[in-house]
Amino acid sequence: MAEKKNDDGRPASAWSKVTMSDVAREANVSTATVSRFLDGMVPVLEPTRAKVMDAIKKTGYIRNEAATRLARGTSDTVGLLIRDPNNPYYGILHSELQLGAAEHKLHLLTVASPPGFNPQTESFGLRRLLEQRVGGILVATGTIAPDELSAFVRDVPTVVLGRPEEHPTLNTVSLDEEANAKLIVDAVLACGHRDIVVTFPQTNHSGLLIEHLRGTWLTRHLRDGGANVITVDTPSLSPADLEATHRQVVGLVRERRVSAALFTSDMKLLGFLKAAQEAGVRVPEDVSATGFDGLLPGTELLGLATVRLPVEALARRGMEIIHEEMVSDGTLPVRHESLVGSFLPGRTLASRLPQ
Template sequence: MTGRGQAKGRSGGSPLGVRMDDVAQLAQVSRATVSRVLMGHVTVSPNTQEKVHRALRELGYVPNMIASGLAARSSSDLVGLLLRDPRNPAYGLLHSEVQNQASRAGLQLITVIPSSKQGAEDELAALRRLLGLRVGGLMVSTGVVKAHDLEPFLDSVPVVSVGRMEDHPGIYGVSYDEDTNAAILADRVASEGHRSVAVIVPSFAISTAENRRGLAMAAHLRGRGVSVYQIDTAIFGSVVDGCKDIVRLALEGRVTAAMFPSDIRAISFLPLAQEEGLRIPEDLSITGCDGVLPGSDQIGIATVKIPVHEVAARGTAVMAELLRNPGTATIKHERFAGVFVPGRSLGPPRANTLGMT
């Protein structure tokens, strides 16, 4: 069996120069077996996998993913994921679930995360970096890049939009049903008896998902005969934009509830409400949307829990199918609705004397 020193001698002393043949020789298996282990194929026996992984660790082997992508551009299992800021629990969980599903499907995932402080241009630059790696497929999980931004690449790689509403006829979409989720929440608020409600609506340029949620919430409330104070926000990266307007409306007695298009926005509102002496829900009921933040049940935000696992699993399965049978899939836009999660933050309106003198 080849020793470590011999292998590193062949590579000029750098693990980046170690070849797959070196790993195969040290593990006493074929080069194809090493490749299957690297790809995560479950058909390789556990004992053989352990031998290969031991050799990989000893030699410090690093696969040349760019070369692999160039060598098999039309059938590569290398998939790029463009992901929004994972500090948002919804995106963080989606990332984890997509990674798990990709491993099970034998796909290799490369994730690029644009700056959380920049907008569409930064995300487009990240998109170009991914495509520059010659990925075989592209999964887009961000609320900023628009469908028309993806159009130039649709003839080159299969594209699946995951976790965001998609209507483009050339892009397969697997998303949360934001319209239904918004309607579920709006119905709950209206059913509690609220007749005047503030709704935060981020601009389309900030987040396509939150924009759609907010607009759908407002529209459904109006359909129930509820007066809506629509608060449009346009500051990228800010989750508290518009919160002072809600405080003012509540203190003036003009609204009895506020609806936020994400749990992070709703939770970020709580300190400001407390600072101004607003009691939740006695003076103001609030709702969020996501339901994936660990410990959110202890906070008590009324919300809709989005089906992250189902969307990640289905989106990854679609990508695997598009890669292995190119040109055969019919483009669809699949949508998965969430479920309402009750919380202490939502209750019936009470006599509001905050705005009276």
């Protein structure tokens, strides 16, 4: 018996021995009609659609998208490299990018980097996306170096999302960490606080780049505003390092050296609130506290004072740019854009009481 071939002429794989011709035969239509139905770009009459769909269900047909894209030399698939979606920021970003892809009639193929900061893992994820012949790539991680990223995607339109980047060959849509930090500082200073502790990773290594930038700008804006600032290093996100940070802040409050504590994420703020409660330190009576992100479910109910990051706008603009790049002739200029969030007042920030 002759070996069964897929519609691209290659041998049928063990997991999908059904071809488009089998579907067409079952539905009593042409293979061209089945192809148009699967592409979804050309209208197919409803009775025909129903027959093709029924035939696909009966035969269990799965199209070899990689081979189809290779044969066409084009792709309507966008590859997304994203950090752990369990993080609310990345989870919302992922959902919004899926919506944006649908609006532009694109498909989103996602590789999620596991928790932690491993450039090798991210490089492997990029290779997997490129192997799928994607038409464009969105990068929503902060570990892989820009020069390496540029080398990976020199032949594929690319947009980096979230992290500030001025690389001359990489399109970026970032969050304006300087402006967002200024929103928090203005609110804290307006409440009369002048003795303030800022906790953040003070070493600028790639895995914690964003939080390093946030803490740096918070400190700079506070000092420009005349505040006395104490900085506490958070060298990693390990439970031990975070607990040590919280203990230091609690000690500063008990010594009455600070009246406000600024954290570079809402998760860190929540961790401090728990530690403060266990230590008998009241928020905001003994110390005001602010976070950064504004994306946790129920942030308003929790009463966190924070900056709400414009993740929806970030996803929308990123998808717009990648779509423009994918349909262009390669002459579009490299774009570096940034977005500013909005301050969310909360119960954790209050006016400083007279001593």
